[in-house]
Amino acid sequence: LMNTETGKTMLSKFAQRTAWMGPAAMNRLSRLTGMEERQIRDLASWTWKELTKERRLWGNRAAAQAGAAGGNFAGSQAGQAAKRNAEKRIADGKKLIDKLQATTKQKEFRKLALQLQQNKTAVALANDPSVPAALRAKLNKTLQEINRRVDKNTARGIVNKVRSVNKKVEDFVRTELPQAGSKAGTKIDQFLRDNPGLTREDVLFANRVESFLRKNPGMRREDILVRSRTVSGVDPTKLGRDRDVYFQFVDRRGKVLGDVHHDIAAPIYNQKLQAATGLSSKQLDHTVTSTWHPDSYNPGRMASDGPRRQLVDDIVKGRAAGKLARPQDIRDTVAGKAKEWFDDARRLEAAGNPSAAAEAYAEGMRQLGKDYERHVAPFLRNQNLDPAAALPPRLKAALDIFKKVEQGTTSGAYTPEQGLRALQSLSCRTPGGGNIPMSPDKAAEDLGLFIEMMNKWMIQGR
Numbered sequence: 001l002m003n004t005e006t007g008k009t010m011l012s013k014f015a016q017r018t019a020w021m022g023p024a025a026m027n028r029l030s031r032l033t034g035m036e037e038r039q040i041r042d043l044a045s046w047t048w049k050e051l052t053k054e055r056r057l058w059g060n061r062a063a064a065q066a067g068a069a070g071g072n073f074a075g076s077q078a079g080q081a082a083k084r085n086a087e088k089r090i091a092d093g094k095k096l097i098d099k100l101q102a103t104t105k106q107k108e109f110r111k112l113a114l115q116l117q118q119n120k121t122a123v124a125l126a127n128d129p130s131v132p133a134a135l136r137a138k139l140n141k142t143l144q145e146i147n148r149r150v151d152k153n154t155a156r157g158i159v160n161k162v163r164s165v166n167k168k169v170e171d172f173v174r175t176e177l178p179q180a181g182s183k184a185g186t187k188i189d190q191f192l193r194d195n196p197g198l199t200r201e202d203v204l205f206a207n208r209v210e211s212f213l214r215k216n217p218g219m220r221r222e223d224i225l226v227r228s229r230t231v232s233g234v235d236p237t238k239l240g241r242d243r244d245v246y247f248q249f250v251d252r253r254g255k256v257l258g259d260v261h262h263d264i265a266a267p268i269y270n271q272k273l274q275a276a277t278g279l280s281s282k283q284l285d286h287t288v289t290s291t292w293h294p295d296s297y298n299p300g301r302m303a304s305d306g307p308r309r310q311l312v313d314d315i316v317k318g319r320a321a322g323k324l325a326r327p328q329d330i331r332d333t334v335a336g337k338a339k340e341w342f343d344d345a346r347r348l349e350a351a352g353n354p355s356a357a358a359e360a361y362a363e364g365m366r367q368l369g370k371d372y373e374r375h376v377a378p379f380l381r382n383q384n385l386d387p388a389a390a391l392p393p394r395l396k397a398a399l400d401i402f403k404k405v406e407q408g409t410t411s412g413a414y415t416p417e418q419g420l421r422a423l424q425s426l427s428c429r430t431p432g433g434g435n436i437p438m439s440p441d442k443a444a445e446d447l448g449l450f451i452e453m454m455n456k457w458m459i460q461g462r
Contacts, residue, residue: 052389055388055389055391055392055393056388056389058393059388059393059396059397061393062393062394062396062397062426063397063400065397065425065426066397066400066401066422066423066425066426067422068425069421069422069424069425070401070404070414070418070419070421070422070425072421073417073418073421073422074415074418078417079415079417079418079421081354082354082358082415082416082417082418083412083415085354085355085358085415086358086408086412086415086416087412088355089121089355089359090121090125090410090411090412092119092121092122093119093121093122093124093125093126094125096112096115096116096119096122097116097122097125097126097131097135099112100112100113100116100135100139101132101135109138109142110142110146113139113142113143114146114277114279114284116139116239117143117284117285118279118283118284118285120241120359120362120363120409121359121409121410123239123240123241124241124409124410125410126139126239127238127239128410133237136237136238136239137237139239140236140239146276146277147230147243147245149276150269150272150273150276150277151228151245151247151269152228153272153275153276154226154228154247154265154268154269154272155225155226155227155228155247156226157268157271157272158226158247158260158264158265158268159224159225159226161205161264161268162209162221162224162226162249163221163222165202165205165206165209165221166198166202166206168195168198169198169202169203169206170206170210172191172203172206173203173206173207173210174210176191177203177207188200188203191203201263201264204261205261205264208258208261209221209224212224212249212257212258216251216257219251223251223252224249224250224251224257225249225250225251225252226247226248226249226250226260227247227248227250228245228246228247228248229245229246229247229248229309230243230244230245231244231245231246231289231296231312231316232244232316233316233317233318233374241285241363242285242286242287243284243285243286243287244286244287244289244295244296245269245286245287245288245289246259246260246262246265246288246289246290246293246296247259247260247265247269247288247290248260259290259291259292260290261290261292262288262289262290262292262293265288265290266281266288269281269286269288270288273286294332294333294336295333295336295337296333315330315374315375316374317374318373318374318375318377318378319378321374321375321376321377321378321379321382322378322379322382322383322454322455323455324375324451324455327451327452327454327455327456328452330375330448330451330452330455331448331449331451331452332448334368334371334375334444334447334448334451335444335445335447335448337367337371338364338365338367338368338371338440338441338444339364339440339441339444340364341360341361341363341364341367342360342361342364342440342441342444344360345357345358345360345361345364348360354417358415358416358417359416361405361416361417361419361420361440362405362406362408362409362416362419364440364444365401365402365405365406365416365419365440366402366405366406366409368399368402368443368444368447369399369402369403369406371447371451372399372447375451376391376447376450376451376454379454391450392446392450394426394438394446395443395446395447395450397426398423398426398438398443398446399443399447401419401422401423402419402443404419405418405419420440423438423439423440423443424437424438424439425438426438427439
């Protein structure tokens with residue numbers, strides 16, 4: 001069987017699934033097959049060992065292949081141009097850090113801090129141990145002050161929206177819409193046709209506010225407040241490269257009523273951020289999320305804020321690896337966040353800005369490396385599993401490439417363009433290729449799927 005592709009595929013599926021099975025699942029399999037659990041375990045162990053040999057073999061070949069392709073590119077004309085671009089990004093980043101260290105004027109420091117936040121290479125350099133911790137602390141304090149002000153103004157803007165709902169919309173969601181039942185969509189469409197100055201967003205927002213009032217007798221619009229929450233797994237002594245923030249409706253006692261939908265909060269946040277900094281959310285890499293946002297680590301509906309924040313904190317700090325209750329959501333978040341960067345990179349390439357495109361590719365690759373360390377590596381360590389044996393060879397090779405690209409961000413030793421060429425060399429030449437070319441997007445999808453598989457089988461196997 002091991003000498004045929006069909007046999008390898010079949011045994012691979014058997015070994016993968018039995019590897020994650022706990023006593024309950026193994027007992028069910030034993031009853032279904034008529035085999036003793038010991039026999040199943042022995043067969044699974046043998047199969048796993050044989051496939052591990054195959055994975056290591058193919059993994060070594062993939063690594064050698066990627067290394068050769070990356071090395072050949074580095075020596076080419078295009079590779080030398082990529083290296084010069086990387087060296088310039090590093091030099092510019094160091095100059096910016098030197099200016100931050102030299103200035104004694106708070107206004108100038110604030111301006112430079114915002115420039116730093118727009119520059120992924122400069123942030124990586126600022127996190128190097130050679131840069132004084134006091135400078136990072138001052139940068140964090142400056143940026144946090146800006147963020148707090150923007151959050152406060154955004155919350156105030158959302159509250160104003162709650163308290164200034166159009167009277168026609170208020171009457172509609174209070175009296176007519178509840179009676180529409182399954183025809184609510186049609187009813188809203190008709191209402192908007194009759195009132196061309198209003199939008200569907202106006203109706204949905206007013207209906208959400210009205211739902212809070214219905215569920216909480218005695219509550220008034222004036223009792224509905226808004227607060228911000230941030231999601232971060234960054235060491236507080238380091239600088240973050242981005243910012244994720246969401247907003248919650250709360251009552252005057254702090255009881256959470258629900259998330260503010262990102263479609264409502266984001267435009268207000270962007271307006272307040274622009275007013276405070278002169279920069280957009282895109283430029284500073286700020287994202288306003290909510291339970292419904294594709295970039296959000298969605299823990300599901302929870303009765304109180306504490307458990308939700310704890311669960312999200314466990315996810316972003318790797319404590320939930322292998323125990324995710326909603327792995328399909330994490331799959332989509334992991335793949336989606338990285339692919340956004342790769343889309344940006346391709347747009348920058350098309351616009352004739354190869355250096356900025358390379359930095360965007362590097363950021364997407366770094367995101368995937370971070371998500372591997374967050375969602376996979378802790379579980380493999382806990383299970384005493386070697387990544388070379390547990391991961392599909394092509395995914396393992398891709399993650400190794402991404403690590404080199406991340407390290408090259410501050411050294412220039414390995415460029416994003418070199419990583420892309422190394423990735424291309426993995427196309428259709430290793431198990432699991434399936435005639436599908438390897439690309440950053442494919443690696444993002446593969447990592448997301450692996451995270452989903454790992455968590456689903458662990459949950460079912462317990």
